[in-house]
Amino acid sequence: MMGQIENCLGCKTLTGRINPPGGVIYEDDWWLVDHILPPIFIPGSVVLKLKRHCEHLAALNRSEASSLGPNIQSVSQVVQQVTHAEKIHVASYGEGVKHIHFLITPRTADLPASNIRLTLWLGFRRWLFKLKLSRREDPLAEVSELVNQLRFFITERND
Ligand SMILES: [Zn+2]
Numbered sequence: 001m002m003g004q005i006e007n008c009l010g011c012k013t014l015t016g017r018i019n020p021p022g023g024v025i026y027e028d029d030w031w032l033v034d035h036i037l038p039p040i041f042i043p044g045s046v047v048l049k050l051k052r053h054c055e056h057l058a059a060l061n062r063s064e065a066s067s068l069g070p071n072i073q074s075v076s077q078v079v080q081q082v083t084h085a086e087k088i089h090v091a092s093y094g095e096g097v098k099h100i101h102f103l104i105t106p107r108t109a110d111l112p113a114s115n116i117r118l119t120l121w122l123g124f125r126r127w128l129f130k131l132k133l134s135r136r137e138d139p140l141a142e143v144s145e146l147v148n149q150l151r152f153f154i155t156e157r158n159d
Contacts, residue, residue, distance in 0.1 A: 008053055009097045020037055022144045031050060038138040039138060044105075044146045060100075076088045083106035083108060089104070091115075
């Protein structure tokens with residue numbers, strides 16, 4: 001891959017040095033979708049990432065930019081369909097991982113509404129996990145099933 005950055009998490013998943021659970025959900029010439037990496041607190045949370053290393057939306061080429069909106073829409077629809085989420089959160093911060101990517105997260109009825117409450121909820125879960133105060137297992141079987149469904153519906157949708 002041209003322009004790959006050695007320590008970039010986005011590039012590591014794109015080149016197979018790290019394998020997200022369930023494998024690739026969808027890809028076109030410019031974008032790729034896979035599941036978030038463990039520890040997994042919200043099964044069905046996926047990452048839409050640019051297939052080349054680039055850190056600024058302003059630097060997208062015309063094809064990357066024009067395919068972004070339709071991809072966000074179709075991935076959001078399929079995540080909603082499969083997880084029965086009440087709301088789909090789409091976020092791109094690019095602080096920890098600078099490689100352009102969008103987190104597409106199902107906010108189901110059992111999760112706190114509003115981005116601030118959900119962010120605090122996730123932060124608290126990660127903090128407990130880091131301190132080894134929660135002995136949770138990653139729901140990998142559930143994630144694998146969700147990824148299969150997401151792959152099926154997104155392929156069907158795009159045919
Ligand atoms: Zn990268």
